Amino acid sequence: MNIKKRNLVMLMIVSLFVGVAISFVAIKFFLTSPTNNGMASADKDLLLQLADQQEMIEDNMGEMSKVVNAFTIIKENYVEDVDDNQLIEGAVQGMLQSLEDPYSVYMDKETMEQFNEQIEAEFEGIGAEVSMVNGNVTIVAPIKDSPAEKVGLKPNDQVISVDGESLEGLDLYEAVNKIRGEKGSTVTIEIMRPGVEEPIELDITRDSIPLETVYVEEKEVGDQLIGIIELTSFSERTADDFKEELAKLEKKGMDSLIIDVRGNPGGLLPEVESILKEFVPKETPYLQIEDPTGKKSRYFSDLQEPKDYPVVTLINEGSASASEILAVSLKEALDYDVVGTTSFGKGTVQQTVSMGDGSTIKITRFKWLSPEGNWIHEDGVAPTVEQKMPDYYYANPVQLEEGNQFEYNDSDPAIENIQLMLEGLGYKTERKDGYFDKNTEQAVKSFQQDNDIAVTGAVDQATAEVIQAKLMEHIRSGEDDFQLDKAIEILTK
Incomplete structure (x- = not known):
């Protein structure tokens, strides 16, 4: 790279930082500036802040030369052609990632448009707020009546893959772009849930997510x-x-x-x-x-x-x-x-x-x-x-490999979840320790009979999915809302 090209790169980088500073001050100025009577003292402070930021950039020009050197080395030595913009965007992303703050992120133009959608009337996707926690894409909360809520996604679920592709190494918005998609399309996400040893796989049909709040x-x-x-x-x-x-x-x-x-x-x-x-x-x-x-x-x-x-x-x-x-x-x-x-x-x-x-x-x-x-x-x-909710609110989905089932005399942690869900739906199992006893078998038979499923007394994947679907309907109906009941008790006692 010749001197002119190096100067051009340095100019691009300096312009990037100065542009950010000016944009920030402009935003703040329009938020605080008076309609008449000259400049508010807060605005004077902000202009001084801009001057300080420009001085900081000038002071750090020596350190910035390291960025230019890295740019030069990559451009001149990498085995394939690299787009200038790709390197600059990567540098910006890298600076923000170095903060180790999941809430400070770089958003390209497309990602910014999607971000704006989330505070407007409607967007398409699964309907869940996510954050980056300890390097993991983590569910903060599913949106009310969204596909994410309907399949049972919960706060603190960690999304580890989307459609079979690992999210490791992706930033938050790259991961979100994989999860989101057009209404009617299906996405398969794999999650790790606190307290559950094995990953849970969920198929979610995306939908329009109205932001009625x-x-x-x-x-x-x-x-x-x-x-x-x-x-x-x-x-x-x-x-x-x-x-x-x-x-x-x-x-x-x-x-x-x-x-x-x-x-x-x-x-x-x-x-x-x-x-x-x-x-x-x-x-x-x-x-x-x-x-x-x-x-x-x-x-x-x-x-x-x-x-x-x-x-x-x-x-x-x-x-x-x-x-x-x-x-x-x-x-x-x-x-x-x-x-x-x-x-x-x-x-x-x-x-x-x-x-x-x-x-x-x-x-x-x-x-x-x-x-x-x-x-x-x-x-x-x-x-x-x-005040916690009933135990069945915290039950986890049950996944069985094709051809497998739980039946009398089996013992497995997943059976405990089945027992919790059946109890929540009004089918008494007596035990909730993961042992498939005769009471559990009778509860399964009663559920199968009430829901037009072949009455076997065993839980295969088809029966497990119906139990889970019925439980989600029950939860979303608001029955057994211990927290709401407690609030009403406080207000009326």
Whole structure:
């Protein structure tokens, strides 16, 4: 490579970093700039920040020459031709991967378009929020009524392969691109589930995933009217829809409210802030944000008085990010009860920064803290009232090789799951220890008879699949919802 070409590469790299800095400041400027009266002090600070970033780039030019040297070595020595853009994109991805932060990622133009779809009206895929945890593509939560929920994907499932191809070495968005696809197409994913020794294989038919995020229910208990608002994510219209439904419930004379964010993987920070401003009065912060320098800012509402009715929040291990903000803020600022199990534990805030060519860096910019200044990252929000769901909610799918079956006198950990599922469906097995006794055999026969399956008393793959399908229907019906029952008990006692 001659000197001119080396200078060109250096110019490309410097332009890349300066472009990012300018894009970031422009975003912040338009968010904070006044309509008149000159420049706000915050904007002056941001321009100073830009100057500091440019100075940093100049100071690090020597280190950047290492990147240029690597570029040169590859271009001049690699056995095949390599596209310049491929090397630059790889360098950007490598820098972000070196942070070892699953939430800071590079998204090319196509990936960015798919990312934007997830906060809009609808997209196509299996319907599950995923994250990178310890290098593994991990389910945060399946979306309500999605194919992922229907086949029984659970929080903390680790996806290890898609259609027989390992995900090892792929970043999060490369893995997501393999999982997503057109409505009606089928994808086979292999997962490892905590507590289960063998991988579980699931065939999922992709579908359109509508992002309707607010669901409302009313329950009359004695002379009390309890409103239940379920939030499945925090998307662009979540706060508006929530406030609209809340106003309807209040007009009906609601006595108490349950906010259900179980399985809610989070979303847009402004949406949860807007909801919290409906509850937390102005004397108390509803949230704190810590910037990269360690400076903490407290955020307040304009609300004069808190609500005149009690509120309980429902959470579980699939509640993450904005859901955790909602739960811990209501818990600490208003001493409202939180019912369920400890949440996922994501205490950081990301910001997207345009690279100017349609690609984007999503980078962790802030820590969010509770009203009292607690950081729940990796620990989660602990409920004030711990309540698990019935054991059968945690049963795992049963997979049998063709021609194999479980029958009387067999013993296997998978039989324990069958016993749990049958119990959940109302077929008494007596034992739940993995031993296939006569009671289990009779329960299987009764199930087969009720579901038009050949009555053998043995569980082959066909019977196992029907048991699992019926159990998912039962779970999705909301029966035996111990956590909701506990919240109602708290509000009515």
